[in-house]
Amino acid sequence: MTRAAIEAYYAAFNAGDASGMLACVSDDIEHRVNEGGIRRGRALFADFCAHMGVSYAEQLRDMVIFVNEDGTRGAAEFVVHGSYLQTDPGLPEAKGQTYILPAGAFFDLRDGKIARVTTFYNLADWLRQVS
Template sequence: MSRDATLALIARYYAAFNAGDAAGMLDCVAEDVEHRVNEGAHRIGRAKFAEFCGHMGVSYRETLKDMVIFANDTGDRAAAEFVVHGEYLKTDPGLPEAKGQRYVLPAGGFFEVKNGKIARVTTFYNLNDWIAQVSR
């Protein structure tokens, strides 16, 4: 896959995220996608990724802004930096109570791409920063 094709794939993935289009996100990932979430569970497979997307869609409303996407020359690795603008809608077990709190959080994603699909996505954000923002 070319660098430009990888950039387009990652842009499509995040455009689907911003549109609340879980099916569009799933279309971008491999059947055996490896999903690593900052300080969270490590999931393997599109079905587990779909469960995560469903949970996130109920507990959070998020829009990613100031997106910058990078890819290496061969197109098999990529990264994105962005700012999450969100609202905490439903209490996530083990986290503070949800009361519609709003938050703004710098974050990023790291990707491995194989055969035109995202094979691995690792998400990073500062959980302590998020907890401080929703605990006010």
């Protein structure tokens, strides 16, 4: 079930289906963002998904998913193929720049839902690619 939840989450991500992503997470989802704060709860996670949908167009490729034996933890490694569409405050101006960025995520799962996702990527590498 752990692998299926993570696969469904990323299938929805690649389809640009924010509601599909939300269906995979718990009401009290904890979203830890690379070099950022922690978003707690489905509403803040939905806001993040909406923002990402207008600022970036991304596809995750070369996905490898790892899970522990009891189904409570998981991880994924992948390569982000993206376009920077709309300027994010505090970041370089968006002009449709493309980027390819290795990334990964760690998950806690509870009752078949993702209760925590922590995402990591090299921000300096991304900045070099879009600057």
